[in-house]
Amino acid sequence: MALDTSPQSPAPVRQIANAISGWVDRLGAVWVEGQVAQVSRRPGVGTVFLTLRDSVADISVPVTCSRVMYDGLNPPLVEGASVVIHAKPSYYATRGTMSLYAREIRMVGLGELLARLEQRRQLLAAEGLFDQARKRRLPFLPGKVGLITAPNSAAERDVLDNARRRWPAVAFEVRHATMQGTRSAAEVMEALDRLDRDPSVDVIVIARGGGAVEDLLPFSDEGLIRAVSKARTPVVSAIGHEPDTPLLDLVADVRASTPTDAAKLVVPDVHQELAGIGQARLRMRQSVAARIHQEQSRLDQLRSRPSMADPRSLLDARDDELTALRERARRTLRHALDRAADDIGHHRARARALSPLATLQRGYAVLQDADGHVVTSVDGLAAKQKISVRVADGRIAATITTAAATATPDPDPAPPTVHEEDEPA
Numbered sequence: 001m002a003l004d005t006s007p008q009s010p011a012p013v014r015q016i017a018n019a020i021s022g023w024v025d026r027l028g029a030v031w032v033e034g035q036v037a038q039v040s041r042r043p044g045v046g047t048v049f050l051t052l053r054d055s056v057a058d059i060s061v062p063v064t065c066s067r068v069m070y071d072g073l074n075p076p077l078v079e080g081a082s083v084v085i086h087a088k089p090s091y092y093a094t095r096g097t098m099s100l101y102a103r104e105i106r107m108v109g110l111g112e113l114l115a116r117l118e119q120r121r122q123l124l125a126a127e128g129l130f131d132q133a134r135k136r137r138l139p140f141l142p143g144k145v146g147l148i149t150a151p152n153s154a155a156e157r158d159v160l161d162n163a164r165r166r167w168p169a170v171a172f173e174v175r176h177a178t179m180q181g182t183r184s185a186a187e188v189m190e191a192l193d194r195l196d197r198d199p200s201v202d203v204i205v206i207a208r209g210g211g212a213v214e215d216l217l218p219f220s221d222e223g224l225i226r227a228v229s230k231a232r233t234p235v236v237s238a239i240g241h242e243p244d245t246p247l248l249d250l251v252a253d254v255r256a257s258t259p260t261d262a263a264k265l266v267v268p269d270v271h272q273e274l275a276g277i278g279q280a281r282l283r284m285r286q287s288v289a290a291r292i293h294q295e296q297s298r299l300d301q302l303r304s305r306p307s308m309a310d311p312r313s314l315l316d317a318r319d320d321e322l323t324a325l326r327e328r329a330r331r332t333l334r335h336a337l338d339r340a341a342d343d344i345g346h347h348r349a350r351a352r353a354l355s356p357l358a359t360l361q362r363g364y365a366v367l368q369d370a371d372g373h374v375v376t377s378v379d380g381l382a383a384k385q386k387i388s389v390r391v392a393d394g395r396i397a398a399t400i401t402t403a404a405a406t407a408t409p410d411p412d413p414a415p416p417t418v419h420e421e422d423e424p425a
Contacts, residue, residue: 017093024091024098032100033108034061036081041067050077052085052100063087065102073105075115080213082114083107114213117220121247124222129229130250136234138254138266142202144171145266146195146233148188151176155207155238155259162263170267173201179208184218189227196231203266204231206248207238207259219246228252238262357392366390378403 003019005011011019034052037060041048048070050063063085070077077083084107087100107115124130145163149156156174163170175191178184188206195201208219218224219239228235228251237252238259249255256262302308352358360366367375368388375387381403389396 014093017091017096021091021093024089027089029086029088029103032061032085032087034083034085036077036079036083039077039079041070050102052083062097062099063102064099065105069102069105073107075107075119077105077107078114078118080114081107113217117247120220120222121250124225124247124251129225134229135253138234138236139202141167141268142170142266144173144198144200144202146198146201146204147172147174147207148177148191148195148204149174149207149259150179153179153209155179155209158259159205159207159238159263162260163267166264166269167267168270173198180211180215180218185221185224188218189224192224192227192231192235196233201233203234203236205236205238205256205259205262205266206252207262208240209259210241210244216240216244216246219248224248225251236262236265360390360392378405 003011003015032052034054036050037053038051039048040050046067047064048067050065051060052063053060083105085100085102086104087102089098090101091098128134147156147159149159160172160174163172173195175195177187177191179188192204192206195204206219208216216239219237225247228248234253236254236256237246237248238256238261239246239248242257254265256265307314356366366389368390369375370386370388372388375381381387381400383400383402385400387398387400389398
């Protein structure tokens, strides 16, 4: 029944909220069809929150269900799945929001298809086909890019135009294939095999524009997924738009959100690379200039030292020392020679004083007989005997007239009388 209210007696908010809650609670459980737009599982909470969206109108309603029922769904519920929910409407008066409490969830139509895809994804993931360790890095600048796409498609134009705009010299090897329908997976696998066997192809791009989930089913084909995982050439997946996630995106080495993004991933931007090279050259110049400046500063410091500013100063000091030492040596040698000369003079004088010639120079003479014997006594001498008189400056031949001995030596004897017969020899 309607509440009895008026401007003079309005109902409080809690009364209106409780009335709405009572009215909603009187509604029975209903079957609702829609598409799961969002799934929220909060840790430690026994309730899973879903958002159910109408497939035609832009209308959505929140749905809650128990975690036990959600975890028991097989295949698991994923976002985008079409479902039929048996739920009872409820109004949360505290927040003023209405939601459906799900008692049963069934996947139908596209939901069943997505469920099968999820089962396939789990199977392939268990085999390790989606592991990050299997993914390869794209070459920095590929010599040739292989492209698999539909003929005359917007995806082909996007990839070619954007890639050549970024790097005009890039080369493409384009293989056309049907990108939708039952033959699509087989034709894409054939094109992939031909490009993978071409040694000049460094990277392969599989590109297709957006579409419905059913249109993108060939790119979740198990055969295609396994073929991509076995390819020796890195593969880039550029299927659909950002929300589209076929299984090809998971197995490919690199996922591009759009064909345009794929062109940006496979080749670098020539303008950015030239700018990077310019910056690198500038940094190198600055580094070399800084190094040269540092070394020049070191050289200036070395040259400013006294030993480097005037290298002859050390030599001059050492030259003065050598000169002083040389003069000292000369004086020492001169003194030693003078003392030695004095000693020699003294020894010579003493030797001369003891020499017989010195005695002769003082007026003495040496007598020798004809046989050359020195006459030291008058004994044995006879008159008219030939003798030789040795004086300081020569010899005198003489003949004895008389020879007589004296009793005592005369301190000042008279010189003997001799007759000169010959000149001194």
